[in-house]
Amino acid sequence: MWGFKIAKSQSINYDRNDKEIMRTVLDNEPSLRVCMACGGCTSTCSAGNLLPTFNIRRLNTLLQRGEYTQLRNELNNCMLCGKCTLVCPRGVNIRNIVLNTREALMKYESDTI
Amino acid sequence: MNPTPFDIFVLPFTVGMSLLFAYLILKYASWIWYFDRDDKLKILRGLFSLKSLKAAKEIFLESLIHRKMFLVNKRLGYMHMSLAFGWFLLIVIGAVEGHTYMGGAAPFYFPIFFVYFVPDDESFFFARGFVQLMDAALLLVLSGVVVAIVKRFYKRIVGMKSTTQLRLRDKMVLYSLWLIFPLRLLAESATCGLHGSGGFLTYPVGQLMAATLPLKAMEYPLWWVYSIDLCLFFIGLPFSRYMHIPTEMVLIFFRNWGIRLKPDNPILEEVMVLSCPRCGVCIDRCQLNTAVGNHDTQAVYFLQRIRNSEEHSAQAKNCLMCGRCESVCPVGIDLNAIRLRHRQNFTPETFVPQYNNAEARKVDVVFFTGCMGHLVPKTKDAMVKILNASGDNYWFMDADGGVCCGRPMKLAGQTAAAEKLMAKNRQSIIDSGARTLVTSCPICYKVFREDYNLDIEILHHTEYIKRLIDSGKIKVGKLNTAVAYHDPCELGRGAGIYAEPRAVLDAVATLTPVPDECKNSLCCGGSLANLTLPSADKMRIAQQTMTSLTTNHPDVVATACPLCKKTLNRTQMAPVADVAELVAEAMKE
Ligand code: SF4
Ligand code: SF4
Ligand code: SF4
Ligand code: SF4
Ligand code: SF4
Numbered sequence: 001m002w003g004f005k006i007a008k009s010q011s012i013n014y015d016r017n018d019k020e021i022m023r024t025v026l027d028n029e030p031s032l033r034v035c036m037a038c039g040g041c042t043s044t045c046s047a048g049n050l051l052p053t054f055n056i057r058r059l060n061t062l063l064q065r066g067e068y069t070q071l072r073n074e075l076n077n078c079m080l081c082g083k084c085t086l087v088c089p090r091g092v093n094i095r096n097i098v099l100n101t102r103e104a105l106m107k108y109e110s111d112t113i
Numbered sequence: 114m115n116p117t118p119f120d121i122f123v124l125p126f127t128v129g130m131s132l133l134f135a136y137l138i139l140k141y142a143s144w145i146w147y148f149d150r151d152d153k154l155k156i157l158r159g160l161f162s163l164k165s166l167k168a169a170k171e172i173f174l175e176s177l178i179h180r181k182m183f184l185v186n187k188r189l190g191y192m193h194m195s196l197a198f199g200w201f202l203l204i205v206i207g208a209v210e211g212h213t214y215m216g217g218a219a220p221f222y223f224p225i226f227f228v229y230f231v232p233d234d235e236s237f238f239f240a241r242g243f244v245q246l247m248d249a250a251l252l253l254v255l256s257g258v259v260v261a262i263v264k265r266f267y268k269r270i271v272g273m274k275s276t277t278q279l280r281l282r283d284k285m286v287l288y289s290l291w292l293i294f295p296l297r298l299l300a301e302s303a304t305c306g307l308h309g310s311g312g313f314l315t316y317p318v319g320q321l322m323a324a325t326l327p328l329k330a331m332e333y334p335l336w337w338v339y340s341i342d343l344c345l346f347f348i349g350l351p352f353s354r355y356m357h358i359p360t361e362m363v364l365i366f367f368r369n370w371g372i373r374l375k376p377d378n379p380i381l382e383e384v385m386v387l388s389c390p391r392c393g394v395c396i397d398r399c400q401l402n403t404a405v406g407n408h409d410t411q412a413v414y415f416l417q418r419i420r421n422s423e424e425h426s427a428q429a430k431n432c433l434m435c436g437r438c439e440s441v442c443p444v445g446i447d448l449n450a451i452r453l454r455h456r457q458n459f460t461p462e463t464f465v466p467q468y469n470n471a472e473a474r475k476v477d478v479v480f481f482t483g484c485m486g487h488l489v490p491k492t493k494d495a496m497v498k499i500l501n502a503s504g505d506n507y508w509f510m511d512a513d514g515g516v517c518c519g520r521p522m523k524l525a526g527q528t529a530a531a532e533k534l535m536a537k538n539r540q541s542i543i544d545s546g547a548r549t550l551v552t553s554c555p556i557c558y559k560v561f562r563e564d565y566n567l568d569i570e571i572l573h574h575t576e577y578i579k580r581l582i583d584s585g586k587i588k589v590g591k592l593n594t595a596v597a598y599h600d601p602c603e604l605g606r607g608a609g610i611y612a613e614p615r616a617v618l619d620a621v622a623t624l625t626p627v628p629d630e631c632k633n634s635l636c637c638g639g640s641l642a643n644l645t646l647p648s649a650d651k652m653r654i655a656q657q658t659m660t661s662l663t664t665n666h667p668d669v670v671a672t673a674c675p676l677c678k679k680t681l682n683r684t685q686m687a688p689v690a691d692v693a694e695l696v697a698e699a700m701k702e
Contacts, residue, residue, distance in 0.1 A: 049514035050515070077468070093648070
């Protein structure tokens with residue numbers, strides 16, 4: 001009538017997320033906890049340089065949200081070159097997080113099929 | 114001809130020895146059976162060739178004399194040599210003695226118990242000589258046993274900071290080994306004491322025993338105990354680390370026949386794992402031990418875990434693959450390759466690189482700086498300056514970034530994914546039509562040389578620069594700078610390039626010596642091969658390495674790897690520069 005309507009909620013219910021993979025990854029590589037989302041990794045990333053849609057900083061967010069499909073697609077682009085790990089001011093071992101996440105995703109998928 | 118001597122106490126020894134032989138023959142046969150066709154053919158061709166003679170010589174030098182171990186550590190070398198070579202002499206001289214006495218028809222237990230059966234017959238050929246020689250060999254072994262026992266309880270006596278930890282089973286076999294030779298001395302001396310015979314060792318010990326002990330009652334039981342102890346050792350051997358004795362010899366033959374460790378064939382790895390005598394030489398070489406305090410991941414422990422089928426994935430990942438242990442391992446085990454084999458390859462099917470290199474340009478020389486090269490822009494700029502001055506028609510392949518060389522992927526165990534990355538670069542290089550590929554990253558250099566199958570010349574930038582200087586294509590002056598050179602692991606131990614960077618540095622600056630150089634150089638700690646090392650620990654290793662590099666107070670620490678430069682620079686202990694930077698600075702326009 002007045003052009004108003006009730007918007008769909010944009011909030012994310014974290015309780016409903018599957019945190020299993022995040023927990024596995026954090027157990028194996030706890031350094032992810034100190035990430036401050038500065039984006040240093042993304043700006044140096046060798047793969048991101050060639051493929052601007054690839055953003056490694058988002059890894060942490062996707063992992064926490066349990067958005068596994070997108071996570072897997074993103075991670076498939078990483079070349080494990082290790083540049084991100086070298087520039088990270090917090091000493092986050094991003095390369096090992098990528099490895100662990102890929103491994104956990106593989107396991108998770110073979111378990112849920 | 115003498116009648117064949119026999120006593121029931123030879124049975125434990127005979128049974129133990131026969132079981133051991135049977136076990137070994139089955140084991141050897143199963144290894145050969147499971148080799149692939151290619152390897153079997155190599156064995157067939159090698160068996161009756163000079164290669165077998167070479168192997169025999171190597172067995173003599175390494176398994177008996179322990180030449181390489183002497184080079185690393187003299188006292189440890191003596192310990193292993195006296196035990197192995199002394200025992201070998203006892204067996205050989207004993208066999209000659211026994212067969213001389215029996216006219217060539219001695220049963221195989223006879224030489225072992227010769228003194229009991231022939232206590233005072235000195236009528237046969239060279240009898241006195243044999244007695245003295247056997248005593249000398251026994252003394253040699255006993256001296257080794259003493260060092261071994263002392264080493265167990267006081268390891269520094271052999272100049273080691275750490276020795277290996279043992280399990281119960283190993284301990285039992287170890288004690289039975291220690292006992293063999295003292296028991297032999299006691300048994301032989303007892304018999305000699307009763308008959309007033311013996312050599313320079315067994316005669317006085319025998320006389321002393323005769324004067325103080327009831328020898329008559331002791332002699333026979335002592336021979337029994339000696340025989341039983343031998344039996345225990347032989348039966349325990351296959352299940353203990355002493356399996357390395359019969360395995361190492363086979364490994365040396367396999368290696369000389371040209372059999373190499375392959376990713377898909379576990380047999381040679383099993384042979385290598387069993388060949389490790391746990392000498393512990395690798396422990397003090399490892400900076401994860403000396404700088405970080407890890408006592409769990411060194412080669413000896415890693416191999417032990419594989420052998421005992423214990424969990425070892427953490428150890429597989431926690432290794433710099435610096436090659437410091439491999440370069441001194443007296444058995445020559447391919448430690449890096451084994452480590453890599455145990456990194457899990459879980460490359461997802463979906464790994465399809467969505468990116469490409471820039472379009473190739475037709476040139477003579479391709480320059481590839483690599484991912485890490487982009488983190489050290491000064492090196493990159495220096496190389497551009499040098500390449501421009503060289504007059505070569507070149508293409509800076511990844512000037513604006515490019516696909517990674519694939520080695521970091523491979524080092525993470527992801528072989529299939531690494532292949533896909535390599536294919537991209539291989540195509541770009543072939544498309545350029547270049548005859549020479551130059552890279553300023555030793556990590557890339559190694560993978561280009563080993564895995565790319567390019568039939569063009571592949572040069573590390575230090576090799577390329579040396580060539581430019583030698584041919585006068587670039588002119589350099591001498592800087593008033595004292596430099597210490599850090600050998601990158603991948604370039605030095607990994608690819609054997611030690612001379613070129615030093616020659617270049619010698620031309621443009623004053624090279625100062627470093628305590629740990631060339632084969633003994635330390636690792637910067639930044640290695641991409643270590644998948645799990647926390648950044649604080651990497652820093653500890655870098656500091657240890659910088660402390661060594663700055664011993665003689667150089668103005669600059671020079672290196673030839675972007676990753677080394679970046680890692681060492683973080684310590685802030687001295688300025689760090691790539692060889693190329695110094696050359697660019699010293700260049701005359
Ligand atoms: S560079 Fe390190 S701290 Fe910054 S976003 Fe990346 S992981 Fe987080
Ligand atoms: S390791 Fe992966 S995420 Fe990190 S910089 Fe290299 S390509 Fe990017
Ligand atoms: S791996 Fe080599 S150096 Fe280490 S204990 Fe075994 S034989 Fe000795
Ligand atoms: S390769 Fe280097 S880091 Fe790995 S075990 Fe050997 S010495 Fe230690
Ligand atoms: S070695 Fe280097 S750093 Fe060097 S390109 Fe290859 S991966 Fe990236």
